[in-house]
Amino acid sequence: MESLVLAGNAFSGPISSICDLLNVNNALLPLHLSENALSGSLPNCWTYGQNMVFLDVGLNMSSGQILDSIGHLVHLKVLTLADNNFHGRIPGCINNFLVIAEKEADRSSRYYDYASYTKDELPKLMWLDSQRRDELFNRYEQPFRMVDLSSNYLFGEIPGRVAELGGLVYLNLSNNQLTGTIPSDIGAIRSLEALNLSKNQLSHAIPTSMSNLSFLAYLNLSYNKLSGKIPSRNQFLTFDAATHLGNHDLCGPLLANTCWEDKSYENKNCRDKKLGGNKKIIEEVERHGFEIPPFYISMGIGFLAGFWGFWGPLLLNTSWRHAYFRLWVA
Structure with missing residues (x-):
């Protein structure tokens, strides 16, 4: 057996039962377990599944942390853990997905064409309009490289190593509790076509490197705490105001906030960092109000x-x- 599709049923029980499948048959390539009622934590037996290329356990009732051991799935092309109850931080070893990172030869002879699956399922997660979706999907013959951890309870910062996933096409981390900044070198993922970071608590400025994402067709950064000026080059010129909705400290041509020279709309932490030694003065003024020389x-x-x-x-x-x-x- 080289594939197993059990999606869209009412199967229950611990999701750790995956280990039984992997122990018996480590040649299992795609595993579809989405839209069931599987519970419990993800297993710690991925060393037996190094040949797996497709893992979808989205829309279940699983919980616990996403362990670093998931990095053993070095040939993984599609990872979907969306719509569960996972908590904790995003594993720092996310760059161990060597195929997505394009660090290992693509063993295409052992891969299957999952375009029919992704064409039906991805719109539920990425909310692409039909015309744009068809343009994207019709461009590919090989399976899509995708990581979807949306709609969980993940917190902490987005690991900077995500920028090493040079072959990633879809990245969805929306509807979590992520904080900190968007990785400054995220523009290194040149193949990225859909990025959804909405409904988190991300702050500071939008990295200018994102202007280098020339294939980016879908972007959603809404409902965060981003600040500063929206990049106005390349693909950013094609996005509308809804892309940045709910970030009250962002400014740009499409938003109500205009970027004036005397008003930076910057996050307080960014302002403190830029002024360096004047941070103490700013704190004194903010604590005591206006002071007469x-x-x-x-x-x-x-x-x-x-x-x-x-x-x-x-x-x-x-x-x-x-x-x-x-x-x-x-």
Whole structure:
């Protein structure tokens, strides 16, 4: 047996039962277990599944962490763990998917054409419109390289090593609790055509390297905490305002916030980093509010002392005022 498709049933029980399949038959290439009721944590037996090229356990009830051992699936082309209850951080060894990273020869003779599967399933996850979807899918004969970890409870930062997946076409990390920045060198994934990072808590600026994603046809960065100016080159010119919706500190031509020279719309942390040594001054001003420089304070004190020291008595004492007036008349 070289493939097993059990998707769209009502199978229940622990998802760790995958180990029984892998122990008996490590030649299993595609494994479809999506849309069932499988529960429990992902197994730790991926050393037996190094030949696997397609793993889909999306739309189940699985939980626990995604262990680093999943990196043993070095020939994996499609990984879908979406719509489960996984928590924890995204494994830092995500770059171990050597085929997706294009670090190993593609053993195409052992791969099957999954275009018919992905054409039906991916739109549910990536929300591509039909015309754009057909243009993308009709371009390929080989299986798509895809990582989908959306709609879980993953937190922490996106591993910078994701940028090493040079052959990745689809990346969906939406609807999690991811924080930190978008990896600065994500533009190195030149083959990327669909990227969904929406509904997280990502902050700081959109990396300028994303302008290098010349094949990017679908982008969703909405409902994060991104700030700064939206890149205005290459593919970014083709996206509408909905791509960046819900990021109140972003500015650009398509948004209500215009990027003025005197208003950076930057995240506070970015501003502190850029000003370096002035961070302490900024904190003092923000804590105490507007402060009057000492020079102007001394001027005010001098004026008050001079005024009330001489003119004050003349205004308050009538006899002194008359005497001063007669002195000037004489």
